[in-house]
Amino acid sequence: MFYRTLHWYIFREMLRIFLMTSSALTTLMAFGGMFKPVTKYGIDLSQLMIIMTNLMPAMLAYSIPVSALFAAVLVYWRMSTDNEVTACRAGGISFSTLVMPAFALGLIVASVDMVFVHFVVPKYLQATERAVMRDLGSLIASTIGKQESFRYGQLIVYADSATAEPGENPYESIVYLKGVAATPLGKENLPSAIVVAEQAKLIITEMPTRDETKIAISLTDAAAFDPVNFRRLVGSFTSLAPGGKELTIPSQLKTKPKFLNFRQLKELENAPYKFPQVKEIVDRIEQTVLFQEVTQHLSDNWKKDPRVPLVFDYRGHGDSASRDQIKIYAPVANLDVNLTLTFQGAANAPIRIETYRNSRLTTTYTASEAHLVLAMDDYTVGAMNGTLMLGGNVTLQNHVRNIAPIPIAPAPLAGIMIPTTLYTSAPMDRLDLLNTARASSTPVLQQLTADVSKKMGKLFQTIHSETHSRMSFAVSCLTLVLLGAALGILLKGQNPLAVFVLGFVPAIFLMLLITAGRQLAEGAPRTVPMGIATIWAGNGLLLLMVTLVYAKLFRQ
Numbered sequence: 244m245f246y247r248t249l250h251w252y253i254f255r256e257m258l259r260i261f262l263m264t265s266s267a268l269t270t271l272m273a274f275g276g277m278f279k280p281v282t283k284y285g286i287d288l289s290q291l292m293i294i295m296t297n298l299m300p301a302m303l304a305y306s307i308p309v310s311a312l313f314a315a316v317l318v319y320w321r322m323s324t325d326n327e328v329t330a331c332r333a334g335g336i337s338f339s340t341l342v343m344p345a346f347a348l349g350l351i352v353a354s355v356d357m358v359f360v361h362f363v364v365p366k367y368l369q370a371t372e373r374a375v376m377r378d379l380g381s382l383i384a385s386t387i388g389k390q391e392s393f394r395y396g397q398l399i400v401y402a403d404s405a406t407a408e409p410g411e412n413p414y415e416s417i418v419y420l421k422g423v424a425a426t427p428l429g430k431e432n433l434p435s436a437i438v439v440a441e442q443a444k445l446i447i448t449e450m451p452t453r454d455e456t457k458i459a460i461s462l463t464d465a466a467a468f469d470p471v472n473f474r475r476l477v478g479s480f481t482s483l484a485p486g487g488k489e490l491t492i493p494s495q496l497k498t499k500p501k502f503l504n505f506r507q508l509k510e511l512e513n514a515p516y517k518f519p520q521v522k523e524i525v526d527r528i529e530q531t532v533l534f535q536e537v538t539q540h541l542s543d544n545w546k547k548d549p550r551v552p553l554v555f556d557y558r559g560h561g562d563s564a565s566r567d568q569i570k571i572y573a574p575v576a577n578l579d580v581n582l583t584l585t586f587q588g589a590a591n592a593p594i595r596i597e598t599y600r601n602s603r604l605t606t607t608y609t610a611s612e613a614h615l616v617l618a619m620d621d622y623t624v625g626a627m628n629g630t631l632m633l634g635g636n637v638t639l640q641n642h643v644r645n646i647a648p649i650p651i652a653p654a655p656l657a658g659i660m661i662p663t664t665l666y667t668s669a670p671m672d673r674l675d676l677l678n679t680a681r682a683s684s685t686p687v688l689q690q691l692t693a694d695v696s697k698k699m700g701k702l703f704q705t706i707h708s709e710t711h712s713r714m715s716f717a718v719s720c721l722t723l724v725l726l727g728a729a730l731g732i733l734l735k736g737q738n739p740l741a742v743f744v745l746g747f748v749p750a751i752f753l754m755l756l757i758t759a760g761r762q763l764a765e766g767a768p769r770t771v772p773m774g775i776a777t778i779w780a781g782n783g784l785l786l787l788m789v790t791l792v793y794a795k796l797f798r799q
Contacts, residue, residue: 246340249331253318254344261314261348268306273298294371301367304359308716311352312723312750315345316743319731328732338796342728349724357717361505369502379447379456380407380416387420398490399426402443410446418445423462426470433470440465448489457489500702500709512706515699516673524695525673528680531687534617537627537665538584541615545576555629557598558658568599569659571631573613584615588635596631596656604642608656611635617661627666629659704771708764711778712757719753722785729792749788753781 273295319342322328331341386393387405394400403422410416420443426434441464448457500508515521545553552570572595573586588594588611596608610633617629632655640648671679677695680688727746734742757778764774 246336249336250344250347253322253341254347256318257311257314257344257348260317261310261352264313265303265306265310268310269299269303272302272306297367297370299367300359301364301371304356304364307352307356307359308720308723309747309750311348311720312727312746313743315348315724315727316731316746317739319345319728320735320737320739320742321731323732323735328735338732338793341732342725342793345724345728346721349721352724353717353720356720357714360713360717365502365504365507372502379449380418380445383407383418383445383447399428400443401425410448414449416447418447419443420445423465435470437468437470438462438465439468455491457491459489500705503709505710505713508706508710512703515702518698518702521695521698521702524691524698525676528688528691528695529671529676530619531685531691532671532676532679532683533627533666535683535685535688537617537661538578538615540665541584542576542578545573549574549576552597555662556660558628558660568602569631569656570597570599571613571615572596586613586615588612593636594633596633598656606642607640607648608633608637609648610637610653615659626663627661628657629661631656631659700768701765704765704768707771708761708774708778711764711775712761715757715760715778715782718782719750719785722782722789723750723753725789726785726792729789729796732796733792749781749785753785756781756784 319328328341332338383393384405384407387402392399392401400420401424402420404420406419408417408419421441423438423440423443425438425440425443427436427438428434440462443463444461446459446461448459450457500511503511511518516525541553550572552572554568554570557567557569571586574589574592574594575587577585577587579585586594588609593609593611594613596610596613597604598606598608612634614632614634615629616632617627619627632653634653637651637653638648639651640646677692680692683689723746726749727743730742730746734745760774760776760778760780762774763770763777766774
C-alpha cells in the first residue's frame with residue numbers, strides 16, 4: 244500500500260509536468276512548422292488555422308521524448324534536493340523502487356510515441372499537405388505575384404501577372420495568366436521548346452479520392468521557338484499539354500514514404516509496383532513488351548508474302564468522318580533491337596506507301612527506307628498508333644490533284660492505327676512481366692529492367708530507413724526518462740536547468756545519429772547496414788549511459 248502511494252505520488256508529479264511541457268513544446272513546434280507554408284505560399288487565415296490544427300498532433304510525437312526527459316529530471320531533482328529521496332532510502336526503499344514510476348512513464352510514452360510516429364504523424368502530415376495544396380489556384384497566383392516561376396512535372400511557367408477565380412464546383416479553380424512564357428522539359432530535363440503567349444487559362448481540378456490534381460492549360464496568341472537557335476516552330480499552339488489533354492500533378496502523399504503509415508509501408512514493401520516511381524517504369528516495360536509483340540506480328544505477317552502490303556486504318560487526313568487507309572509495300576522488312584520495324588527499299592524497287600480516303604487513292608510516297616515507330620494513343624485509352632518515319636530519297640505524288648511525283652524532304656506519316664487483334668493478349672502479372680523483360684535480349688527492355696530494379700532497391704532502402712528511424716525514436720522515450728531520473732537524483736542541489744541540459748545533450752546526439760543513419764540507409768546500397776546501425780546507435784549509447792549512471796546509484 245505504501246509503495247503504491249509513493250509510486251502514484253511520483254508518477255502524478257511527472258505526468259503533470261510532462262503534459263504541461265509537451266503542450267508548450269508542441270505549440271512552439273507547430274508554429275515553426277507553419278513558417279514555410281506562410282512564407283512560401285502566402286496562405287490565408289483559414290488555411291493557417293487548418294494547418295495549425297493538423298500540425299499539433301504531428302508535432303506532439305516529436306515533443307514527447309523531450310517532455311518526458313524534462314519531467315523525470317525535474318521531479319527526481321526536486322525530490323533529491325528536498326531530501327525526499329534520502330527519507331525514502333532511510334525507510335528501506337531502494338533506488339530501483341524509486342525509479343519504477345519513471346520506468347512506467349517511459350514505457351507509456353514510448354508506446355504512445357510508437358503509435359504516433361507510425362499512424363498519427365503520417366495521417367496529419369497528409370492532412371497538412373492536402374490543406375496546403377487544396378487551393379492550388381491561389382498558390383499559383385501568389386507565386387506569380389512574387390515574380391517567381393511555378394513548376395509541375397516537366398513544365399516550367401513564368402507570367403507577368405496572375406488572377407485566381409473560383410470554378411464551377413468546390414474542387415475547381417481558374418487562373419488567368421498574362422504575359423506567359425513556358426518551357427517544357429525533355430530528356431535530361433533540357434528545354435524542348437520555349438512557348439510564349441499573350442494569355443493562358445488554367446482550369447485546376449482537385450481529385451481528392453486519388454490525391455492528385457488535374458490542370459488544363461489553354462493558350463491565346465501563342466508561338467513556340469526552338470531553344471537552341473530560337474527559330475520559330477511551325478504550327479498552332481493552343482495548349483501546353485500533349486494532345487490537349489489535362490496534366491496530372493501527383494500528390495507527394497504517394498511519392499514520399501514519410502506520408503505513409505506503418506501498414507501502408509508494409510503493403511508497399513510487399514507490392515512495390517504500386518509506388519508511382521516504380522509503377523511508371525513497369526508501365527513502360529508493359530508497353531515495350533506490347534510493342535515487341537506487335538512488331539513481331541507485323542514482321543511475321545510481312546514474311547508470309549512480301550508482295551502483299553501491310554494495311555492499316557489511317558488518321559492522317561484529319562477527317563474523322565472518312566475511312567482512311569494506308570498501305571505499305573516494301574521488299575525488305577526487319578525487326579531491329581529497338582523494337583522498330585524497319586523497311587528497306589532496293590535501287591529498282593523503293594518502298595511505296597499509298598494512302599486512301601474512302602477507298603480512293605489520294606497520295607503515293609516512295610522512300611529508300613522507313614521506320615514504323617509505335618506509341619500509345621493520346622486520344623483513346625488502351626489504343627495504339629504508329630508513325631512511319633520516311634528517309635532517304637522521298638517523293639510524293641498527289642493523285643487528287645493529278646500532280647506528278649516530286650522529291651520532298653524526309654517526313655513522318657503519323658496517325659497509323661494499329662489493329663487491336665495484334666495485341667489482344669491478357670495483361671500479365673507484374674512479376675511475370677518483369678521476369679519476361681529480364682529474360683529478353685532487347686536493349687530497351689534490359690535498360691528498363693535495370694531502372695526498375697534500381698528504383699525498387701531505393702524504395703526498399705527508404706522503407707527500411709523510415710521504419711527503423713520511427714522505432715528508434717519511440718524507444719528513445721524510455722531510455723531518456725530513465726536517464727533523466729538518475730541524473731536528477733545524482734545532481735541534487737544543482738541548477739535544474741543545468742541538469743536538464745546535461746540530459747538534453749544525449750537527446751540531441753540521438754537525433755543527429757538517427758538523421759545521419761537515415762542518410763546512410765537511403766544512400767548507396769552498401770551503406771544500408773551501416774545506416775541502420777547508426778539509427779540505433781543513439782539508443783545504444785543512451786542505454787550504456789543509463790547502465791553506468793544506475794551502477795553508480797546502486798553503489799551509493
